Amino acid sequence: xxxxxxxxxxxxxxxxxxxxxxxxxxxxxxxxxxxxxxxxxxxxxxxxxxxxxxxxxxxxxxxxxxxxxxxxxxxxxxxxxxxxxxxxxxxxxxxxxxxxxxxxxxxxxxxxxxxxxxxxxxxxxxxxxxxxxxxxxxxxxxxxxxxxxxxxxxxxxxxxxxxxxxxxxxxxxxxxxxxxxxxxxxxxxxxxxxxxxxxxxxxxxxxxxxxxxxxxxxxxxxxxxxxxxxxxxxxxxxxxxxxxxxxxxxxxxxxxxxxxxxxxxxxxxxxxxxxxxxxxxxxxxxxxxxxxxxxxxxxxxxxxxxxxxxxxxxxxxxxxxxxxxxxxxxxxxxxxxxxxxxxxxxxxxxxxxxxxxxxxxxxxxxxxxxxxxxxxxxxxxxx
Numbered sequence: 556x557x558x559x560x561x562x563x564x565x566x567x568x569x570x571x572x573x574x575x576x577x578x579x580x581x582x583x584x585x586x587x588x589x590x591x592x593x594x595x596x597x598x599x600x601x602x603x604x605x606x607x608x609x610x611x612x613x614x615x616x617x618x619x620x621x622x623x624x625x626x627x628x629x630x631x632x633x634x635x636x637x638x639x640x641x642x643x644x645x646x647x648x649x650x651x652x653x654x655x656x657x658x659x660x661x662x663x664x665x666x667x668x669x670x671x672x673x674x675x676x677x678x679x680x681x682x683x684x685x686x687x688x689x690x691x692x693x694x695x696x697x698x699x700x701x702x703x704x705x706x707x708x709x710x711x712x713x714x715x716x717x718x719x720x721x722x723x724x725x726x727x728x729x730x731x732x733x734x735x736x737x738x739x740x741x742x743x744x745x746x747x748x749x750x751x752x753x754x755x756x757x758x759x760x761x762x763x764x765x766x767x768x769x770x771x772x773x774x775x776x777x778x779x780x781x782x783x784x785x786x787x788x789x790x791x792x793x794x795x796x797x798x799x800x801x802x803x804x805x806x807x808x809x810x811x812x813x814x815x816x817x818x819x820x821x822x823x824x825x826x827x828x829x830x831x832x833x834x835x836x837x838x839x840x841x842x843x844x845x846x847x848x849x850x851x852x853x854x855x856x857x858x859x860x861x862x863x864x865x866x867x868x869x870x871x872x873x874x875x876x877x878x879x880x881x882x883x884x885x886x887x888x889x890x891x892x893x894x895x896x897x898x899x900x901x902x903x904x905x906x907x908x909x910x911x912x913x914x915x916x917x918x919x920x921x922x923x924x925x926x927x928x929x930x931x932x933x934x935x936x937x938x
Contacts (some may be wrong), residue, residue: 599728601722623734630730666699759902796835825850829844
């Protein structure tokens with residue numbers, strides 16, 4: 556015979572339960588509404604941590620007290636570099652795409668002229684002039700790209716304008732984080748100066764900042780090496796195939812930017828440059844693809860281990876999983892910031908394990924103390 560149990564809940568517990576559920580729901584709605592703002596604040600924090608090593612180096616070189624002048628110089632250098640990258644890369648990609656669309660029909664015509672079997676194959680399937688139809692379709696496709704480029708460009712200006720506005724806001728927030736952030740954090744933890752837990756929290760925050768700063772500075776160094784090598788290789792290939800030597804600088808910047816993406820960024824950037832070169836001469840694209848394969852071997856076996864060292868000591872599985880999550884959450888930006896975020900999570904887990912170990916040690920010491928006290932009492936009673 557089964558027993559029935561009756562659970563009674565008082566009114567206060569019932570109300571508190573639903574208030575907690577309601578609070579979580581409201582918090583989720585507010586976070587969803589403020590997602591863009593939170594992303595901007597996170598990007599500003601990441602940028603501030605990334606630029607902090609440059610600020611510290613400039614502070615050591617510039618005499619006098621204060622950090623505002625090194626921050627201003629660092630900002631001028633970084634913003635100038637970003638502006639130069641945009642000014643150099645975007646027109647080059649646009650021009651190469653338009654040239655490819657314009658030259659595509661003639662390229663296909665010259666290549667397909669040796670493929671006389673196309674018409675023979677067309678006759679077998681009931682098409683009289685298969686070769687001519689392919690060329691006409693490609694010509695119509697390229698004409699559509701060229702004609703619609705102005706409209707697509709105009710529609711993209713609005714999105715680019717919002718991106719620039721968000722970028723300016725990120726730069727302003729990062730500036731305030733660099734100038735006032737350390738002071739605010741120090742003042743906050745000074746109120747808990749006697750608390751060991753607060754001091755340890757302060758140390759953890761500093762360690763997380765160092766993780767991001769070191770990773771970004773090392774990644775930028777590797778990206779700069781990649782950009783310089785690509786520029787030299789592109790210059791040599793351009794001279795060999797009678798291409799414009801001015802392509803060396805923008806193509807170097809393209810591979811440098813893509814190399815900031817962990818694991819696959821350098822390969823993607825190299826393939827993109829090879830494709831852009833192949834738009835002009837397919838032999839140049841093939842030559843650059845061979846260079847990319849050779850360089851990636853050198854980078855992965857010599858350059859990256861030398862600069863990054865042991866790095867964050869994250870397993871390859873964790874790195875790949877972090878990059879995958881970052882890409883699907885925030886796109887390319889998420890791929891770039893995923894590894895330092897994983898490093899910060901590792902710092903938190905290490906600190907949690909240390910805290911847990913300290914708690915266990917404290918419990919063991921208390922247990923030993925209690926055992927000694929009980930033994931002393933037993934001895935005293937027996938005496």
